[in-house]
Amino acid sequence: MQIEDKQTNIIQNVILENRKKLSLSGIKDVLSFDDEIVIVESELGLLNIKGEDLRVNKISVETGDVVIDGNIRAIEYSDKNISSKQGIMSKIFK
Secondary structure, eight states, X not given: OEEEEXXXXXXXXXXXXXXXXXXXXXXXXXXXXXXXXXXXXXXXXEEEEEXXXXXXXXXXXXXXXXXXXXXXXXEEEOOSOOOSOOOHHHHHTO
16 A cells, blocks of 8 residues: 655555565654554654564665564554654664
């Protein structure tokens, strides 16, 4: 699925394969993750991925791509207003 913000012309790709592998583009940061929820900051707002046995398999700072494996139950956008939380990518790549 390709999601586009008409006002800013930002495009984000969300590819879910058999509810086991989720590929995302347009990701700015991974704010938190555990085996039941992954929260990422995207160009279009916060994205919550819920499920079981979730693993962040790939993070690319250069391209903004993230791959999440596991039993994915829900993908949900929340408010575009993002707090000043520091995510895992900013902590790793200081």
